[in-house]
Amino acid sequence: SAVIxxxxxxxxCQRGTSLTIQCQVDSQVxxxxxxxxxxxxxxTLIATANQGSEATYESGFVIDKFPxxxxxxxxxxxxxxxxxPEDSSIxxxxxxxxxxxxxxxxxxxxxxxxx
Amino acid sequence: AQTVTQSQPEMSVQEAETxxxxxxxxxxxxxxxLFWYKQPPSRQMILVIRxxxxxxxxxxxxxxxxxxxxxxxxxxxxxxxxxxxxxxMYFCAYRSLNTxxxxxxxxxxxxxxxxxx
Numbered sequence: 683s684a685v686i687x688x689x690x691x692x693x694x695c696q697r698g699t700s701l702t703i704q705c706q707v708d709s710q711v712x713x714x715x716x717x718x719x720x721x722x723x724x725x726t727l728i729a730t731a732n733q734g735s736e737a738t739y740e741s742g743f744v745i746d747k748f749p750x751x752x753x754x755x756x757x758x759x760x761x762x763x764x765x766x767p768e769d770s771s772i773x774x775x776x777x778x779x780x781x782x783x784x785x786x787x788x789x790x791x792x793x794x795x796x797x
Numbered sequence: 798a799q800t801v802t803q804s805q806p807e808m809s810v811q812e813a814e815t816x817x818x819x820x821x822x823x824x825x826x827x828x829x830x831l832f833w834y835k836q837p838p839s840r841q842m843i844l845v846i847r848x849x850x851x852x853x854x855x856x857x858x859x860x861x862x863x864x865x866x867x868x869x870x871x872x873x874x875x876x877x878x879x880x881x882x883x884x885x886m887y888f889c890a891y892r893s894l895n896t897x898x899x900x901x902x903x904x905x906x907x908x909x910x911x912x913x914x
Binding site: 713719787 | 830832834839840841842843844847888892894900901902904905906907
């Protein structure tokens with residue numbers, strides 16, 4: 683499995699501001715994903731971060747609100763833009779790669795509270 | 798589109814006893830993967846067990862085993878000799894056999910498991 687870190691681990695932000703979350707993996711991986719987990723809810727995929735191309739967004743999520751970067755095979759960022767209290771969630775990145783047997787492994791998550 | 802259903806929101810088990818968590822799914826695909834993930838209060842998602850649909854043999858990992866019934870589209874998790882550290886939220890998840898953007902996971906709503914000492 684992979685060792686995945688996320689920064690920051692938690693943050694409290696004011697509405698209208700933006701926060702960038704980083705996801706770092708200790709090895710090169712093919713696929714990186716960003717999920718949102720709202721309080722008391724399950725995980726919902728925001729987008730698939732593709733290396734060298736635009737991210738693929740799920741229905742209900744748009745690039746202007748959640749811009750994603752993936753500059754290389756070990757790193758990705760998710761920005762939550764123009765935040766509102768409804769964006770208060772845990773944001774998790776996950777990875778899947780060669781040798782992982784089609785299994786996703788998750789980072790520790792970023793707990794975001796928007797006031 | 799695939800769906801995953803976990804109809805029991807909460808369950809409780811006595812320490813050292815056995816508990817079974819239920820999961821059903823709906824798909825038109827013949828080959829796919831199924832997973833159980835554990836999320837303790839730390840919120841870290843931890844892989845518990847993985848099952849390939851083309852394998853008839855049920856997956857096992859130490860105290861954790863699954864009962865995979867492909868025709869019934871059922872995928873339950875059995876935890877034997879329950880320990881206090883097993884208390885967590887458990888999510889059932891489905892993954893298509895396809896790669897790329899289609900390799901996303903579809904999660905059930907989760908079940909909260911408590912373990913009584």
